[in-house]
Amino acid sequence: MSPRAVDQFTGRAAELGVRVTPVKTSGELSETVAAIAAERSWCAWTDPLVDPIRPKGARAAPAQADVSIVRADVGIAETGTVGLVHGAGRPRAVALLPPTQIVLLESSQVVDSVGEALGRFFSVEGTVPSNLVFVTGPSRTADIELRQLTGVHSPKEIDVVILNVVERDDVEHD
Amino acid sequence: MPSPDSLRTWADPRRLAERARAAVGDETLQRNLNYAAEHERGERRAMEARLDWPAMREQARAIRADAVENLDELLDRLEDRVTALGGHVYRAATGGAAARYVADVCAARNAGSVVKGKSMTTEEIELNAELERRGIEVTESDLGEYIVQQRHDHPSHIRAPAIHLNARQVAELFTQLGGKPLPADSPEALLAFARRALREKFLQADVGVTGANFAVADTGTLIVVESEGNIRMATSLPRCHVVVMGIEKVVRDWRGAAHLVQVLPLAAHGQRLTPNVSFITGPARYGDDGPSELHLVLLDNGRRAVARSAYAEALNCIRCGACLAACPVYRQVGGHTYGSSYSGPIGAVITPLLAEDPDAAALADLSSLCGACREACPVDIPLDDQLVMLRRDYRAGSLARGRKGGAKTTERAIFEAWSRLWSHPSGYRATAATGGRALFRLFRSAPGPAGTRAGDAGGVRWIDRAPPPLSHWTANRDLRAQAKEPFHRRWRRSRGGQR
Numbered sequence: 001m002s003p004r005a006v007d008q009f010t011g012r013a014a015e016l017g018v019r020v021t022p023v024k025t026s027g028e029l030s031e032t033v034a035a036i037a038a039e040r041s042w043c044a045w046t047d048p049l050v051d052p053i054r055p056k057g058a059r060a061a062p063a064q065a066d067v068s069i070v071r072a073d074v075g076i077a078e079t080g081t082v083g084l085v086h087g088a089g090r091p092r093a094v095a096l097l098p099p100t101q102i103v104l105l106e107s108s109q110v111v112d113s114v115g116e117a118l119g120r121f122f123s124v125e126g127t128v129p130s131n132l133v134f135v136t137g138p139s140r141t142a143d144i145e146l147r148q149l150t151g152v153h154s155p156k157e158i159d160v161v162i163l164n165v166v167e168r169d170d171v172e173h174d
Numbered sequence: 175m176p177s178p179d180s181l182r183t184w185a186d187p188r189r190l191a192e193r194a195r196a197a198v199g200d201e202t203l204q205r206n207l208n209y210a211a212e213h214e215r216g217e218r219r220a221m222e223a224r225l226d227w228p229a230m231r232e233q234a235r236a237i238r239a240d241a242v243e244n245l246d247e248l249l250d251r252l253e254d255r256v257t258a259l260g261g262h263v264y265r266a267a268t269g270g271a272a273a274r275y276v277a278d279v280c281a282a283r284n285a286g287s288v289v290k291g292k293s294m295t296t297e298e299i300e301l302n303a304e305l306e307r308r309g310i311e312v313t314e315s316d317l318g319e320y321i322v323q324q325r326h327d328h329p330s331h332i333r334a335p336a337i338h339l340n341a342r343q344v345a346e347l348f349t350q351l352g353g354k355p356l357p358a359d360s361p362e363a364l365l366a367f368a369r370r371a372l373r374e375k376f377l378q379a380d381v382g383v384t385g386a387n388f389a390v391a392d393t394g395t396l397i398v399v400e401s402e403g404n405i406r407m408a409t410s411l412p413r414c415h416v417v418v419m420g421i422e423k424v425v426r427d428w429r430g431a432a433h434l435v436q437v438l439p440l441a442a443h444g445q446r447l448t449p450n451v452s453f454i455t456g457p458a459r460y461g462d463d464g465p466s467e468l469h470l471v472l473l474d475n476g477r478r479a480v481a482r483s484a485y486a487e488a489l490n491c492i493r494c495g496a497c498l499a500a501c502p503v504y505r506q507v508g509g510h511t512y513g514s515s516y517s518g519p520i521g522a523v524i525t526p527l528l529a530e531d532p533d534a535a536a537l538a539d540l541s542s543l544c545g546a547c548r549e550a551c552p553v554d555i556p557l558d559d560q561l562v563m564l565r566r567d568y569r570a571g572s573l574a575r576g577r578k579g580g581a582k583t584t585e586r587a588i589f590e591a592w593s594r595l596w597s598h599p600s601g602y603r604a605t606a607a608t609g610g611r612a613l614f615r616l617f618r619s620a621p622g623p624a625g626t627r628a629g630d631a632g633g634v635r636w637i638d639r640a641p642p643p644l645s646h647w648t649a650n651r652d653l654r655a656q657a658k659e660p661f662h663r664r665w666r667r668s669r670g671g672q673r
């Protein structure tokens with residue numbers, strides 16, 4: 001939740017080839033995502049952060065879309081991971097099929113460690129989702145002659161856009 | 175006698191030496207194994223330098239030991255949780271029972287097509303053969319497993335099943351499968367072919383079958399790690415998900431699981447987390463559009479017996495493959511030599527235990543007892559001790575003869591005579607110097623090749639060839655020749671520097 005955690009998250013994600021773009025307002029978030037998606041076909045989850053976004057390209061079914069826009073429920077600073085929870089308005093195919101994925105996250109959702117991240121879902125009865133996925137960089141394989149390749153089945157390119165939530169202490173009083 | 179339902183080695187354990195020799199002569203295999211081993215070692219070293227690995231290791235061992243020591247309690251809790259969530263749990267006593275259950279589930283859904291994730295337990299129970307017998311099409315979705323399956327071959331490594339193949343062989347296979355020529359020099363083109371072919375299978379399949387790396391007893395959560403995304407596909411797109419998991423993989427709580435889910439990729443190749451980790455808790459709920467039917471097959475197949483035996487710690491294994499990467503023997507002979515679903519040091523230990531086959535204990539000979547496996551193991555399994563125990567318990571014969579039974583009479587007689595002689599100082603002194611020099615004079619010896627005997631001054635010589643029976647030793651090892659004056663004489667002469 002601290003700026004330090006977001007910095008570490010950004011650094012670790014970058015090591016994996018994941019670009020992290022910080023934004024300050026939801027307006028900036030919409031513009032940034034639309035710019036990343038450009039003219040490409042897209043599909044998206046239903047979510048307050050996602051809904052206002054108007055990409056220029058055509059909306060398409062997950063099997064045809066080039067870009068997916070999803071929202072993470074947690075980020076892990078130590079590993080550069082985003083946690084996706086599947087549920088109503090959050091179909092699996094959208095998060096899986098398109099080769100480019102844009103993940104939205106609020107800075108307040110970034111925790112330090114894997115243990116803390118799992119604690120958010122498992123330490124309270126009744127809030128355990130039926131499917132939680134930790135995504136740490138693009139999909140990879142070295143199965144062909146040990147050559148490292150990205151983009152197998154889950155997305156090849158991942159962009160994270162972090163909405164910086166203003167901390168209480170930073171708010172200026174009139 | 176091994177029961178027909180227990181783990182079956184797919185190659186005759188008595189022809190180990192033959193397979194090992196063939197492997198050592200296979201250039202592609204050797205090149206890939208060496209590259210993989212160096213790469214993995216570099217990543218492991220870098221990882222251990224930046225983390226408190228001994229502490230992480232001890233914590234991992236404790237979590238695993240707790241599970242193995244409390245299997246019944248934790249499995250009961252796991253079963254209760256998964257059932258309460260709407261999943262089905264089946265306790266399979268044998269591999270055959272597990273395979274038949276999975277086939278029954280598929281048949282009940284009129285499933286024509288099944289897509290699979292990489293799972294060694296499903297290899298162990300020969301699931302694909304059972305499904306095919308029932309007329310159900312199975313496609314392996316892990317890229318390496320897919321390649322191996324399409325070639326009608328066997329996987330040769332826990333994490334890189336196709337490590338024994340080169341890109342040209344893969345290109346030939348894909349060209350044959352797709353009917354269109356594919357270049358061997360473009361791995362991206364080969365990958366694109368596999369991605370398209372497998373996507374069709376994911377979208378069509380009625381049932382997805384995977385293993386699980388861990389199952390959390392407290393929450394009923396199944397955890398599956400992967401790099402490619404094929405597990406997410408196989409557990410999201412079909413309407414039914416079946417998990418086959420060894421009973422020892424249960425973990426008490428989510429905190430323990432959080433630790434292990436990190437230790438696994440760290441031990442495997444120094445990676446903090448695999449690209450995808452799925453935490454599956456019951457069939458789809460709360461509007462999740464994943465599979466509405468979930469089956470968990472808990473496989474015993476001899477594991478409970480191991481848990482009650484002196485080999486119980488072998489069940490700590492989290493299948494990271496670190497012992498394979500560390501083993502100098504594995505690095506030379508590769509996975510196929512073992513002829514079992516489980517290769518490397520851990521394979522050499524658990525195969526004879528699960529297969530109930532004394533012949534399989536010959537795998538314990540595939541070791542120089544250097545102990546690198548134990549050092550590499552993130553859950554501290556005393557693999558080197560267990561290999562020695564297996565040799566003793568099963569009286570595995572010598573690798574060269576490929577025979578089972580007790581140590582040969584000559585071998586035993588030589589060791590006993592030597593032991594008796596050297597139990598007395600006079601015997602030792604009499605033979606150590608003279609015997610050594612005699613050996614040196616009798617047998618061919620040569621100075622070490624330049625650069626390989628660094629630090630040797632005064633032309634130290636080596637015995638690199640001896641007649642039988644010592645030829646069995648010198649065929650693969652050099653004996654350093656005796657010093658001109660043995661230390662005990664030098665000591666006596668100088669009285670340790672005091673006159």
